[in-house]
Amino acid sequence: MAFIGYARVSTQDQDNALQLDALGKAGCHVIYQEKASGSTRRGRQELARCLASLEKGDVLVVYKIDRIARSLFDLLEILRQLESVGATIKSVTEPLDTTNSMGVFVIQILGAVAQLERSMIRERSIAGQIAARERGRLPGRSRNLSKSDEPMLVSEYLSGAFTYEQLSRKYQVSISTVKRAVYRITKPSDYLKRGKC
Incomplete structure (x- = not known):
């Protein structure tokens, strides 16, 4: 059994010394640390490495739960990962500790x-x-192109005198809006199959 620590601060300017000291006192000899926003799991590469390193019996130790999870759903997903390898989690400042039955009950x-x-x-x-x-x-979203403009736009496209890009500028809509308008008229069955009527 090993105590593995994870410390995170949100910006490069912040200091994680407080977290590192607390994790060291909790018995963590290996500590993954990073300076990254908690808004996406993708941006937290050290967390991914930390979770991948855990083995059966290991305890993941954090200073606070908000250092590892951005939401309850995120926390539950991390807990499922830990459970799948037989690891547990403990917060040094909060009553979250899945190494005991009360902690499991709280989860x-x-x-x-x-x-x-x-x-x-x-x-x-x-x-x-x-x-x-x-x-x-x-x-769904309202169309950016009015019902009266749409047939005119499609007619101009089908004439061959305008490209998608030129029509997007003329009608002040995105190229994808122009394409959808054309497809609605020229390929209605395909368009309905995609559920974009």
Whole structure:
């Protein structure tokens, strides 16, 4: 069994000495550290290396949970990774410690709360879509191109006198908006199959 530490600060200007001292006192002989924003897992390469290094019986030690996870969902995903290799996690400043039964129980409650939150978000989203349909609004973004401009744009494209890029400048829309308008008219069956009507 090994105690593996992970320390993170958000910017290059910040100092992680406090975290390093606390992790050292907790018995960590190996500490992964980085200076990176916690907003994306992709940007935290040392965290990825740390998690990949863990083996059965190892304990991942952090100063605070927000140093390792940006959200409850992120934390639960990390905990699933740890569980898959037989490792556990401990925070030196918070009551999160999956090395004991009470800590595991707390994690199970957090998991149930996260599942409830996901379900409630889904229910609200579906209810919002139904309400919008009842008011005559279709879900999704409104078109950038007006219904009167669209046939004119397509006609100009089909004449061969204009390119997608020229039409995007003329109608002040993106090239992808121009392409979608053309596809809606020239390839309606393909367009409907992709669900972009």
